[in-house]
Amino acid sequence: METPLATFQLAVNSTTVPVEADPAMPLLWVLRDVLNLTGTKFGCGVAACGACTVKLDGQAVRSCVLPVSAAVGKRIETIESLGTADAPHALQKAWVVEQVPQCGYCQSGMLMAASALLAANPKPTDADIDAAMTNICRCGTYQRVRAAIQRAALELYTSPNMPAAHKASAVAAMKIDTEVVA
């Protein structure tokens, strides 16, 4: 017997959209097939590779195993929200400078995981990055990913637009003198 469809209101990027779907349908398929947000990729389907990573209330989650019903009432952010060609996010600029993408397939998931990491830890150490970035890249871009996250962290940290709380958190993480970068 087919599961009846339900209608949800999903807060995706900067909008709220009605979606009719099986409540058990993975969020990944709702994003890709219903909302046409195809930047989020399918890799393994079992929460192992991270290609499907999006942010849910700021946390990196693997959308291939998350039922859409579990995302109702939460803020969903996909790669389409990170920046634009005209106004790229600091991470996207760093990705270009460090020449991170090779085939590119894993990279939207990498970027969303990195975005969640920097929101929680504005100036991560290499060890922090290695611990947080569990995404798999068959092209082996891990060292470039690490360099790009450090580059983006520095740009965000030295930006005059950085909120004071974010900056204080970064200072604590870096254990440095604020005079150095003020």
Ligand code: FES
């Ligand atoms: S496709 Fe979701 S973790 Fe691999």
Ligand code: FES
């Ligand atoms: S860039 Fe090819 S899989 Fe990561």
